Amino acid sequence: MPKTSPKKPEANPNQVAEFEQSLDELEQLVTRMEESEMGLDDSLQSFERGVALYRSCQGALEQAELRVKQLIDPSRPESAEPFEPDTP
Incomplete structure (x- = not known):
């Protein structure tokens, strides 16, 4: 009987595209809210x-x-240290 490796999460290109679309829409929404005087109903919906x-x-x-944690250490993803970006 062949040995199976632990199941790894598969990359879904649609998730990346959906993330980018959501982020773009969110940025546009914030810009619209900052640049215009919306009514209460429109503001709440936005x-x-x-x-x-x-x-x-x-x-x-x-x-x-x-996924990054699993790539760093597939046997113990919970032990990977969180990524802390350098911020100026």
Whole structure:
């Protein structure tokens, strides 16, 4: 019986495209909200959409982080140190 390796998450190119589209839409939404005087109803709808886009992007980033951890140490992804980017 052949030995099977642990299942690795497969990259989904659609997830990357969806993340980029969501991020782009979120940036456009923020710009519209900053540059115009919206009514209360429009502001609330825009805010709700922004929260949904933010959550979608956050979920995609968390999945990417998990994948990186699994690539660094496939046997113990939870032991990988979190990535801390250098910020000026």
